[in-house]
Amino acid sequence: MALHERRSCAACQTRDAVVGIGNPFYPRVTGKNGNVIHFDGSPHLLAGGNDYLNLATHPRVRQAAKDAIDEFGVGTTGSPLMNGHMALHERLAAELAAWVGKEAAMVFTTGYLANLGAIGELGQMNPRSMIAIRDESAHASLIDGMRLGGVRGWKFKHNDMNSLRRRLERARERTDKILIVVDGVYSTEGDIAPLPDIVELAERYGAEIFLDDAHGFGVIAEGRGTAAHFGLADRVGYISATFSKSCGASGGFVAASREVIQHFEARCSPHMFVASLPPAMTAATLASLQIMRDEPQRHARVMAVADTLRAKLRNLGFTVGGETPIVPVFMIGMFGSLRDPDIQALTHDDEDTQARLREEALRHKDTLGTFRAQRWLMKRGIYVNPFIPPGSIDPLLRLSVTDAYTPGDVRKIVDAFDEMRHMIPALAGSPTLLVDAD
Ligand SMILES: Cc1ncc(COP(=O)(O)O)c(C=O)c1O
Secondary structure (H helix, E strand, C coil): CCHHHHHCHHHHHHHHHCCCCCCCCCCCEEEEECCEEEECCEEEEECCCCCCCCCCCCHHHHHHHHHHHHHHCCCCCCCCCCCCCCHHHHHHHHHHHHHHCCCEEEEECCHHHHHHHHHHHHHHHCCCCEEEEEECCCCHHHHHHHHHCCCEEEEECCCCHHHHHHHHHHHHHHCCEEEEEEECECCCCCCECCHHHHHHHHHHHCCEEEEECCCCCCCHHHHCCHHHHCCCHHHCCEEEEECCCCCCCCCEEEEECHHHHHHHHHHCHHHHCCCCCCHHHHHHHHHHHHHHHHCCHHHHHHHHHHHHHHHHHHHCCCEECCCCCEEEEECCCCCCCCCCHHHHCCCCCCHHHHHHHHHHHHHHHHHHHHHHHHHHHHHCCEECEEECCCCCCCCEEEEECCCCCCHHHHHHHHHHHHHHHCCHHHHCCCCCHHHHHC
């Protein structure tokens, strides 16, 4: 069998699932400005991005990037170890450390690499002895970091402290090298990790904490992030984040004690052997940080917009989560139930097998319904993110807003969801029904 055939089967299943609906992934962007994004030339309200403070197209941020290109050129063409380490990177690292409340920080070319490098290195420093206990919704880059470090990885239920405590008890029987790995704000659920409880458990069981604050940095605590929000930056060992969300740029960082950062700089392959962050992205991120400091009202505004949207969608009867600019609308159970004739038609001699088949069919229906709902919203000029397992625990539509949303933007989304409520039976139908539903 060809190597690629074996590896691509999960992707093939998703591809098969969207036949007749249209692939909701990889929509082709042909333009963007603020909250308006063009797909194949047609404008959509961007209700599924990460530019929470609307800084990606901010004039000061653009200008900073242009100036850096004029001064230094486009790329660094070197890793930090060689010719890629810039004074600009050092300035950014110092500002980031002070901003999130840690002694030191180091800049990576992406947030993914920051997680990969830091967790990978912690694992490599503790061969065969370290256990990482992660929230089940933790980001893929954290899991890949565990793989790189050869770390034993265990999961606990999302934001469930009893589940974490049970894992810690078991881990403690085996090792004293335990790392708890959590996001500050979860990228799909939009909820905040209960950091005070996590810190208390970590200290009780002698564990350290790695906090990926990709979606909290720039938003929570006027931008300082989740650890600062709870006043716990000094009790969290490692904080990482990306510049590709609130800063509107790209790149990432890890902040920790000076000793740890010096060690990482000397040891992390995803830092040492990767061309460093381009000057334009470094300067853009510095400009974004300055805007966060100058205009704290942006953070309050984006939270208020999200709260309004959440309340209005709940009023329509949708199950909505989150407590940040991320507003997930949970689709599980919207498109069918175990009493559906289609699902009842699935029978098997073995009762357990029959129950499993029906559960799977129900989940499949929810997944297809979620894809159809996303496509239906696209046709109404609104882009939201479809999430299905394993990308999320359950199928959901991830909405997110920015501080530049107008009341009209919120109304456009709410009106579309109001209309969509009445389309549910059609959206739940067979893949070809989308055409009829229109
Ligand atoms: C929670 C989380 N961590 C890390 C990353 C990786 O960041 P980057 O896009 O800078 O690689 C992302 C981006 O999707 C994320 O959502």
